Structure formats: structure tokens, C-alpha cells
Amino acid sequence: MGSPWESRRGRRGQTGRPQTPFLFLLPLFCPALSAQVRYAIPEELARGSLVGNLAKDLGLSLRDLPTRNLRVSTEKKFFTLSPENGDLFVSHRIDREQICGKKPTCVLEFEMVAEKPLNFFHISVEIQDVNDNPPIFSQNTTELEISELALPGATFALESAQDSDVGVNSLQQYSLSPDPHFSLTQKENPDGSRYPELVVKEPLDREEQCYHQLTLIAVDGGEPSRSSTTQIRVVVADANDNPPVFPQDVYRVSVQESLPAGSSLLTVTATDPDEGINAQVTYAFINIDKAARQVFKLESKTGELTLGGGLDFEERESYTLGVEAKDGGHHATRCKIQIDVLDENDNAPEITLASESKHIQEDAKLGTVVALIRMHDLDSGVNGEILCQLKGNFPFKIVQDTKNTYKLVTDGILDREQTAEYNVTIVATDKGNPALSTIMSVTLHIKDVNDNAPDFHQASYVVHVTENNPPGTSITQVSASDPDLGPNGQVSYSIVASDLDPRALSSYVSVGAHSGVVFAQRAFDHEQLRAFQLTLQARDQGLPALSANVSLRVLVGDRNDNAPRVLYPTLEPDGSALFDMVPRSAQPGYLVTKVVAVDADSGHNAWLSYHVLQTSEPGLFGVGFRTGEVRTARALGDRDATRQRLLIAVRDGGQPPLSATATLHLVFADSLQEALPDLKDRPEPSDPQAELQFYLVLALTLVSVLFLLAVTLAVALHLHRSSSPTAWGCFQPGLSSKSGPVIAHNYSEGTLPYSYNLCAASHSSKTEFKFLNINLENAPPQDLLCDEASWVENSSNDNPQITSNPVNVQQVSVFQIPAFYK
Secondary structure (H helix, E strand, C coil), X not given: CCCHHHHHHHHCCCCCCCCCCCHHHHHHHCCCCCCEEEEEEECCCCCCCEEEEHHHHCCCCHHHHHHHCXXXXXXXXXXXXXXCXXXXXXXXXXXXXXXXXXXXXXXXXXXXXXXXXXXXXXXXXXXXXXXXXXXXXXXXXXXXXXXXXXXXXXXXXXXXCECCCCHHHCEEEEEECCCXXXXXXXXXXXXXXXXXXXXXXCCCCCCCCCEEEEEEEEEECCCCCCXXXXXXXXXXXXXXXXXXXXXXXXXXEEEECCCCCCCEEEECCCEXXXXXXXXXXXXXXXXXXXXXXXXXXXXXXXXXXXXXXXXXXXXXXXXXXXXXXXXXXXXEEEEEXXXXXXXXXXXXXXXXXXXXXXXXXXXXXXXXXXXXXXXXCCCCHHHHCEEEEEECCCCEEEEECCCCEEXXXXXXXXXXXXXXXXXXXXXXXXXXXXXXXXXXXXXEEEECCCXXXXXXXXXXXXXXXXXXXXXXXXXXXXXXXXXXXXXXXXXXXEEEEXXXXXXXXXXXXXXXXXXXXXXXXXXXXXXXXXXXXXXXXXXXXXXXXXXXXXXXXXXXXXXXXXXXXXXXXXXCCCCECCCEEECCCCCCCCEEEECEEECXXXXXXXXXXXXXXXXXXXXXXXXXXXXXXEXXXXXXXXXXXXXXXXXXXXXXXXXCCCEEEEEEEXXXXXXXXXXXXXXXXXXXXXXXXXXXXXXXXXXXXHHHHHHHHHHHHHHHXXXXXXXXXXXXXXXXXXXXXXXXXXXCCCCCCCCCCCCEEEEEXXXXXXXXXXXXXXXXXXXXXXXXXXXXXXXXXXXXXXXXXXECCCCCCCCCCEECCHHHHC
């Protein structure tokens, strides 16, 4: 506490004196703790008076003041802070007597709150008393009766003056106007207050002077001192030589502050040995302040002290009452009653949020300060001790900073997607019996961060698109969700990978950046591209951005947009084949030839069926519905022409179906020489190309006949030498030679997926062409060897039969039928 000189200096506008030594070292050792600064200023400073440079005393740099947002946190702000230089100024009138009453020490405590980082500092300002209140008497005139029998040295208590100031500025002494009969002395009460007593110096004589007019002066110790006066009229009464007497000078009683009004506290009793009216004692208060008169009542006849109003330990802890007992002869005596008020737990704790963060990042680290909490309990002792805690299960906890200040900090992982805000309940409980509690709810909002990547609704996507689709058609839509807020949850889509050529990708598909709709940029062709795969990415707008990928497989469905194409026989421009030779002895079911066609479509659209549209002799030939094999339906009759014409239609299974036709020319003959006349009767080719083909076929036929004769002669010589039974030379049909490649499904025009092999008997005059019925999908790649089965002549007919005994067979020739036509 500063000296009176320091108080006067503060009154003239000087700054308060900080009382925290070595404060500038505090941020170096404990930057996270709250500092405490103490100032001392006189009361009644003018508004705007400088208290001190708080920023300097707290060790804060002036350049940090704008960002730290240093401010005063209190219910009634007596002070204000300059944000430019950190000076602390007086903002309201400070009346020490109004704030602290008669307390010897008056201290205003408040907190300063700083942000970034969040912290608070405890500030204590001691309010020093100034001599701004003079002593005051409750009455301007006091009448005092003194018996004429009063002896010199007799004392009579006078009404004391009341001074609201304390210390040296309070009432210090009394003085009395000069009078030969009286003098003045002053005494102290148990609480330290002074009161005057009138002393009789000379005997009084009522008959000489019935009253005396005196002036009582009260002076305080201020500089300059202040004083007040009251008039004392001393009436000299008739003789009454026995005053009332109290058994004790001071009565002491302790009462609970919750004692109800009207309760009896104690009874004072004074005795008087006189008789009659001089022995009738009445009681009255003397030398008590106005507040005490409202709280206590004294029965004038019985001396019973009762409680007239409520007691409050927090307002006043003790009372000193003066009681005067006066008899009927106007003799009086006085005693003191000391009343001590006992504290009870009648005040619940008070909770004040010094600072609160409205929004908390969901990725806030453990121990992040969320709010500063200040506790206060008007009770004292154990009743004023506070325990602060959270009610409920929250990712926060309360950490005590000082005796009555706490911090609300994070104590768990925050996830805005699960809990967007918390309604935290703070409970403050004192240690009284019974304990009192105060509950405060604080709403904390969790601020979103980009901690969730987009999530596709499906693990992968498969979409079917029919070919020949219009460009710009929507294929499908992918969708991903992001639980984050704002830009953190805004998803955009893009294509990041594909099994297509990167240069051609943009010409095939595109994706809407915001809708996720996948568009076809062109018409798809199932025959060129049956499927392709994309990798789509969903990416949010956070910083940094998060993304997720998903695969999209596009299957291009087939349409019936390709008609069947006849591969065999090779057709002339008019759609007809050159010719096929049929033995005259062909039995029903004889394989004449096979129409081979393909369809570029797939599935049902590529299922081909074969139909006979026109024929020269109805009922003579039939065609396999699925195989395309042309077989004889009956034996050749005498009336049947040797030259036959068939029109074969090939249809696919599409809706509507597409078709192609092939015209077959068949000649019944047992040898090529026999068939030549019929061939000569054919009309001349309509163009040079057809004529050239005819001569090529004729030349090849002659070469083949010569080759067969040579082979037949060689076989006959070999059989003759080995003296083996006559056997047939057999050449089984095969798909291809071992060294040749396997025939693929996509056949080039003019090729055949199988070949004809010739079997010749050494003793037969007939040579037959055997057609191999081959399933294209199940055909084995290896050759069919002729020694697996042999042809022998059946005795009952001319048809060759298969025998299980192998014969000596030599392969004569393997050639493809189309060679004949070329």
C-alpha cells in the first residue's frame, strides 16, 4: 500500500504504482501462466486519469497489442485500457466509501484478457482513501442533563461524530468550546473508533446557572483537516446521586447471519439503588450508525435486544452498539454490545466466462484452451471454496489455473461430422454444508476441416450401351458424397485413366464435372470396340484437396446392323457359284457341298439359318438349317436333268433379320470328263474375268487327273510287290496341315475353313470326292491320318464302307475346292 503522500500524488493525476516486482521476467519462465499486477491509486480520481502502463508491466510488446486484443473483463468496469499504448485509465468514479465502506483495505480485483494465445492476467488496484468526507454529527443540537450533585471529574458520554474515511483521514480528535465547568476527554471503542466524554471540572449550581451552552468540535486527520460541530445544551438537573449500573461494560454475542427478524439476541440490565422515579431505568441506543439502527431493536423498558432486519455476513461482519441506561432522576450509564455475525453458506458460486471461443477447429490439438472461467463465492472460509467440473461426457475438461480461475480445454478428438456442436454444462459447487451449486451451459461450435475424402456410392460401375447410340447420349451417372461442409464437401468428377488410347479418349466419352454424368461423345460400334474401362475420380474443393477413384466398365451391346456374308462357295458377281459335281449314284443324304457364311454381329444377331428358296427339281436337294450342308434328298431319276440350280438364302437371328443369297450350279456326273460337255453348254461368261477363271479350272483339272493316274500306278506297283491283298488308298479329309496355321473365325473372302481329300481305290473305276462335315468351333488343329480307317468295297452294293482293318494307303492329293473355281 502506498503512503498518504503517494495517494495525494495519485490524486493530482500521477500514475498508480505497480507492486509486482520482476514482472518483466515472468514471460520468460512461465509464458502460459496468468500474471498478477498490483497498483495503488487514490479514490475520486478524475475520469481519464492514468493508472499505469499495463502493457509494459505485463511484459507485452506494443506491436503485439493489436493482435493480442487486450481488454478488461469485469462486471462493472472502473477502468479502461488504451489499445494503442497499453495505458490503464480510470473510466468511472471510484468512491472508496461506497465500494468498501469501513474496511481498512480496499482493493479492486479484475482480470485482463489477451488473445492469440488466449490468456488472462490478474490486476489488483488498491484504492487509497482521501480526506473527502468530514466528520458528521447526527444532530445539530444535543441536550444533556447533569445533576447538580455531579462531582468534579464526573464524565458524561457525548454523541460521537461519524466519518466515512479511514485511517488518518478518519475522525481523530474532539475539542470543546472553553467553559470553566466542563472539559472534554475522548476514549476508544473496542473497534478503534473514538467517542467524546464531557468531564465536570467544577461543581454545578442549578440556582446559579440552570444550563450551559457548549460547542463540540470533531476534527479528522486529513491534510487539510476537515471538521464539524454540534451544540450541546447542558441542563443542570435536580439531585439524583445514584446512576444506573451495568454489571459489565461490554456484552459480546455471536449470531448466525440467517437468523430471522424478530429473534432475541440478549437482554441488558442496569440496576439503580435509588427508589421511586429515580430508580426507573430506561434503555436506549447511543453512538450507533444509521445502518445498525435499522438492523437492531432495543426494548426501552426491558433492555431486550432483538433483530429488526436481516443480517448479511458478506456486507458486514460485526456491529458495536452503545446502550445507555437512564434512571428517573436523569442519571445515565452506558455499556457496549459487540455483535459478531457468523458466516453461513447462503451464497451459491458465481460463474463468469472471461473469454469464450465461438468456433473450434475439429482438428484442434489436445489441451487447446476453449474458454477462461472465473469463479466467485461471496461466502468465506470453507463456504467460499469452489470446486468446478463438467457435467456429462464431453471431449473437454476443466483445468484449474489459480484459486478461482479455470480453463476449459479440449480433452479428446473432435469430429464435426459426428457432433457439430456441444452444449457443455459447467457446474460450480462450494464446500459448504449443505453445498450450493451453480450451473452454466456453454454452446461450442465445431468448425469443419477437410478430413473426409469423397466416397462413391458403389465400389465399381458396369454399364451396358447399345451400339449406334446418338453422340452426346448419357451413359450413366456416378455419384460420390463428402460429409464435409462448404468447399470441403463440394465434389467434382473427372476421368483419370482408361484402357483406350489417351489421344482418342476424349472422342469416346466425357464426364460432367459437377453432375457425374458420363456422356458418349460418339456412336459406338460393337464390331470395333466391345468393352472399355475408365477410372473416374471424385475430388473435393478442400485445401489440400482429397479424392477417391472408382472403375467404370462400359460394355457395348450388339445391334443387328451387319448382314450375313457368304464365304463359300465363292460367288460370282451375280451371286452364283461356278459348279459342283455330284455322282450319278449319289444316295439320299449325300453331302454335295456346304454353304459357309459369317456374320460380323454377335449373339442372336449372328445365329445363321440356311433355307432353299428356289430349285430346278423340287425335292431333290435339301440344306441343313444350321449347318448349311447341301445334301441329296433322293436318288437322281431318269427324268431329272443333269444340271441343277439351287438358290440358298442365309438369314441371321436379328430383329428384323438380315439375309444374303447364294446360287449353286450342280452337275450330276461320275467324272470330270463326263461333266465337261455339260459345262460347255453353259453360257459364256459375261466378262473376261469369268472366262479366265474357266480356263484356270480346266487346266487345274487336267493336271489333277494326270497326278491321280500317276499316284494310282505307283500304288498298284507297290501292292503288287508286297503281294498284299488288294486295298484301297484312302485320304482322309483334314482341317489343315500340321505346319499350316489354324484357321480363324474371321475368314477372308475366297477361303474355306476345311479341305477335301481324295480317297482312290486301286481296283475301282470310280473316284469320289468326300466332304468333311466340320464344326468350325470344335475342329481339332491336327491332321486326320488316313491310316485310322480304310475304305473297302461292300459286296452287296457299290458304296464304300469303313473297315477297322488298316490297309496300305498312300495319300494322293489334298486340295481345296475353291482352287477348282479359280
